[in-house]
Amino acid sequence: MAETSRAQGRASQSATRDGAAPAELRDAARWYAGMVLARRFEDEAERAFRRGKIGGYLHVYTGQEAVAAGWLAELRPDDIFFTAYRDHAHALLRGSPPGPVMAELFGKATGVAKGKGGSMHLFDVPRGFFGGYGIVGGHIPLATGAAYALRYQGGDRVCLCFLGDGAMNNGAFHEALNLAGVWGRDGLCPIIYIVENNQYGMGTPVARASAVGDLGSRFSSYAVDYERADGMDFTAVRALARRAIERVRTSGHPYAVEMLTYRFAGHGAADLFQPYRSKDEVQQARGRDPIAILERQLRGAGVLSDADVARIHEEAERAVAEAVRFAEESPEPEPAELETDIYG
């Protein structure tokens, strides 16, 4: 952890040099509100899970919000993205309404996937969200092929592929990256792999699972340029995202980033005792809460007042309460839905 903190510190300094224009800080208030909403959503989802309203698995994003927010802030409406199963915040930050997202978790007909996917399989294709996937690493080849298709079809759309540090030890990762490297030579793979390194693959620390300490170095094996940066500072993430997306949009070459972040909650809702890490470690990590960091910046820049912050929290509270009510009151899928959406 100590080494990681140092790396985060270095990354943070370099990212801060990118700076942020005042207009961008004002826009950042919108993303601050999105991050607060995502956090509140996750808290409420965990509560609903304990109440037995949500079944199966529930993996919350608490602590990692600046990564999804920073990247999605720079993604054009016609761009697309894929992620794994820790996907609620990605949907919300892309603009999927909280009600249908919560309804999906509740297994209701009004869910974003009609209640057929659940927490791990949120989708919002009209918004370019091509899904949450439950098999670690399994979505990386899909995103890579999707990026090829974008360029094949013409235009300059790009694809983001969010993945966890744990997925980097999986064959799907390596095979997809090799394809990206090959296709990228011809400018045919406009994709950015965004590793959300939250330090643990479920309960296994990165160092116990990976033969090399510098995860990002694996990208260079496939001729994919990469950088490593702090994933807790929205402003820095966003600045990096802007540069990276522009570069990929123009070139059609793949790019990769390792975002150093931390999962404040357990791996999933069943991970209650977290024997693999100490309370002190979690407490220390919470000292760099991405929401608090952005709030400090925005207050410091005079973009947000106490009243604004209070209002944003109240609105998030209201939106999430409304989402829960919507989910609870929504009907279950019709029995006939069992056998639809299998073939087209």
Add this chain to the structure above:
Amino acid sequence: MAELTYRDALRTTLIEEMDRDRAVVLMGEDIGLYQGTFRVTADLLDRYGPTRVMDTPISELGFIGAAIGMAMLGLRPVVEVMTWNFALLALDQIVNNAAKVRYFSGGQVDVPLVIRGPNGAGVQLSAQHSQSLEALFGHVPGLQVVAPATPAEAKGLLRTAIRGSNPVIFLENAALYGMKGEVPDGDFALPFGLAEVARQGDDATIVAYSRMLHVALTAADRLAAEGIRAEVVNLRSLRPLDMETVVASVRRTHRAVVVQEQWRPFGAAAEIAASIYEHAFDDLDAPVERVTGADVPMPYARNLELLAVPHEEDIVRAVKQTLYKR
């Protein structure tokens, strides 16, 4: 009508569909520069260029997964697996992504993907290269599984596969690539889930598909010489499975033999036999017989290999068994 080999029927269909729709792209190992291991894609790299005819690394998980992503974005990838044995490396992609993503997304995406290549035993290719994997794929909802037995079927089913919106497991057979047959001209297509009565008869029904169809037809010839008129039903498609045609035949013949090349336990023949029992139990005059490959990894030695795959005499014996004849 034109006489074409099974290989050329596939190749000309690829050409016709690529000319018709720019969304059709080809991917696979050695399909371009090398011209395809079985030359199904011969000359296509020159015709369409490397962005439409992609030589892939030896990386089934990667390129089949990528093809699924392309399909979700609206392309119509036709992926060649050098043999279906190698697709086992991509089983997670096929089962967990291609087959299910429409469902778990609540119907938000299509997956118009064809994965094609030779399935089944060859000649002395031994254990890892001689598998018939149709039961594996036929088990999975969301996949379509077809197994053309003739050049005309190769063309008609491939066209339907490419124009559809579902992932299709397209099972060819290496022994059939050189087979010649009449193929209808033009936009000829065969619907999935429609079996064909390949030979009419009243005494017993033999159900087969892919290369086993031809073994069954030869067996029926031999039976005819002994005065036994066997009907042969050619399935063409395993998922969807046309049990109506099978059951209608069994209702007339009252006897059924199901042939598969693959291992016996949990195979296609077990599924088909169970369906016959469910739909035509009262019409049966004898238990359904299964003719299958031996329940062993494929041996290399030619004499042992011959013991491991079904032959016409096995089918003849099984038909006679249903007739209580020796």
